[in-house]
Amino acid sequence: GNISFSCLEPQVVPVTFLSSSSYLALPGPSGQDEVFVSFQFRTWNKEGLLLYSKLHRSSGGFLLYLSDGKVKINLHKPGKVLSDITAGAGLNNGQWHSVSVSVKRNRISVVVDNEVTSSAHASIPLQIYSGDVFYFGGCPSSGNISECNTSFGGFQGCMRLISIGNKAVDMISVQQNGFGNFSDLQIDLCGIRDRCLPNYCEHGGVCSQSWNSFYCNCANTGYKGATCHYPIYEQSCEAYKHRGNTSGFYNIDSDGSGPLGPFLVYCNMTDATWTVIQHNRTNLTRVKSANRENPHTVFFKYSASLDQLQATINHAEHCEQELAYHCKKSRLLDKPGGVPLSWWIGRTNETHTYWGGSLPAVQKCACGLEGRCIDSQHYCNCDADRDEWTNDTGFLSYKEHLPVTEIVITDTHRPNSEAAYQLGPLLCRGDRTFWNSASFNTETSYLHFPTFHGELSADVSFFFKTTASSGVFLENLGIQDFIRIELSSPSEVIFSFDVGNGPNEVIVQSLTSLNDNQWHYVKAERNVKEASLQIDRLPQRSHSAPPDGHIRLQLNSQLFVG
Structure with a gap:
């Protein structure tokens, strides 16, 4: 039907305080024996002045401000605080x-x-009386308002629905200079940004923010840096040994700054450096009454995920795992080349019928490979099917199949038939990425690789030794962007790059020569907040990125090394 009247919703006009020097000065009812002010605000900053007003007939005033995310009100006279109360949190x-x-x-x-x-x-x-001006968000830099120049600075954020003395303030009138005064405001828009969306904190780092920037809390992540990108743990036991560490338990991060987290291993450094990764079933386990219809199946759970194990194995030069099968009238194969009666499953979920000390796809034990089984007609000692204990024991060392994740036994159901098995920890030694050196014998020598991918974050580390006074370690170019690490002089290394904000350099200078034909360590990192460079154990140097500049490193040529 016809509507004869309607109620207009009040227009909500937000205002943005763009900087710490922004302010909004509004007149108020002077000399009143009561003061009432209300408004709404939003901000990311923990600190900032919300409201100041000088009291009538008094040299004092009151401050309403944010401190550690809480609202505080401070009523004061010169040299004396009359009241200081707190409300709210977060x-x-x-x-x-x-x-x-x-x-x-x-x-x-x-x-x-x-x-x-x-x-x-x-x-x-005492009884107080209202002043004639209310300053929201800050105060003019000029003028004698010393009480307003506080240590916590001006407010950066948005306000709306401001009311003084129960009378709503018309912000459109303020915008048209018909009411009040202001500086560095954006009226009729809340311009606050969520700098934690998208979240550039990596590896579970917790993002927090202020008006100008975001921050990453990397506590308990196993990573460090402005965006929790760089691992605090070494990639391998080999790297710990190179640092001078001795045998013991260490956290390793097998993929470095990649997505996989760190995990605990034992590093045995008595001779060769072995990484020891335990599982949940290390004891000798006896098996009876198992057949094809009711097999004995055991699963092994390691102190790392399969992805972490795969990264560790891929980085290692050699891995092995001892598997012992003890038997009394319990066969592994019914006959050479026949149907397996027991088997094991590896990391890729494939079934394997070769046993410790043998090779993949030959369906033998170590004795069969070496021609020394107790019955020459069989390829495993246990396949002799004797009524006395014997065993087939050896190391599995084909890396692509390790570690053992499951064992299935089916031949302990006959009279006097029994078996026992024991699986050792996963053992790996060597680090394929740590000692993969290359020599550059002429000025035109180089290696080239596919384009370096590190749009938002990336790190590069390497050792070098040289007698040359200068030279480029690596370089990758884009249309405008680039990244380069170079020895610019015998005692200076420069990490330079451009992500669209103009060329930047991070420089580390050494008090001693770096071209002394000794190994020196270089670590460079770049993320959306900063770039850093470290040489050996010298102090790390860093360069902060502009708060609202370009952040993506866009490269399209090959990566040249040397």
Whole structure:
């Protein structure tokens, strides 16, 4: 039907305080025996001035401000704080929060988000009267308002629904210079940005933010740096040994700054450096009454995920795992080349019928490979099917099949038939990436690789030794962007790059020569917040990225090394 009347919703006009020097000055009812102000705000900053007003007939005033994400109100006279109360918590979460302040008849109150639990009240020792100007977000840099120049700085964020003395402020009138005064504001828009979306903190780092930037808390992640990109643990036991460490338990990060996290291993450094990775079933286990219809199946769970194990195995020069099968009238194969009666499963979930000391796809044990089984007609000692204990024991060393994840036994169901098995820990030695050296004998020598991919974050580390006074270690170019690491002089290394904000350099200078034909370590990292460079054990140097600049490193040529 026809609508004869309607109610207009009040227009909500937000205002953005763009910098710490922004302010909004609004007139108020001067000389009143009560003060009432309310508004809503949103911010990422823990600190900042929300409101200041000088009191009438007094040289004092009151401050409403954020401190550690809480609202505080401070009523003061020169040299004396009359009241200091706190309300709310976690108010710098980027959401809208309401706050109202009431000062009347020797009593001051502040309420946050209209909740009783987020309110505070206090008595004051004198009657106060309202001033004639209310400063929101900050104060003019000129003018004699010393009480407003606080250590916590101006407010950066948004406000709306400002009301003074129960009268709503018309921000459109303020914008048209018909009411109040302001500086460095954006009216009719809340320009706050969520700098944690997308989240550039890696490896589970917790993102927090302020008006200008974001920060990553890397605690308990196993990583460090501005975006939790760089691992705090070495990639292998070999790397720990190179640092001078001795045998013991260490966390290793097998893929470095990749997505896989660190895990605990034992590093045996008594002779060769062995990485020892344990599983949950290390004891000798006896088996009876198992057949094809009711097999004995055992699963092995390691102290690392299969992806972590695969990265460790791929990096190692050699891996092995001892598998012992003890038997009494318990066969592994019914006859040479016949149907297997027991088998094991590896990392890729494939079934294998060769046993310790043998080779893949030959369906033999070590004795069959070497021609020394107790019955020459069989390829495993246990296949002799004797009524006395014997064993087939040896190391599995084909890396692509390791580690053993499952064993299945089916031939212990006959009279006097029994078996026992024992699987040792996964053992790996060597680091294929640690000692993969190359020599560059002429000025035109180089290696080339596919384009370096590190749009948002990347790290490069290597050892070098030289007698040359300068030279490029590596370089990759784009249309405009580039990345380069070079020895610029006998005692200086430069990490230079451009991601669209102009060329930048991070420089490390050494007090001693770097071209002394000794090994020196270089580590360079670049992410959306900073770039860093470290040489040997010299202090790390870094260069901060501009807060709102380009962040993606876009390369398209080959990566040249040397």
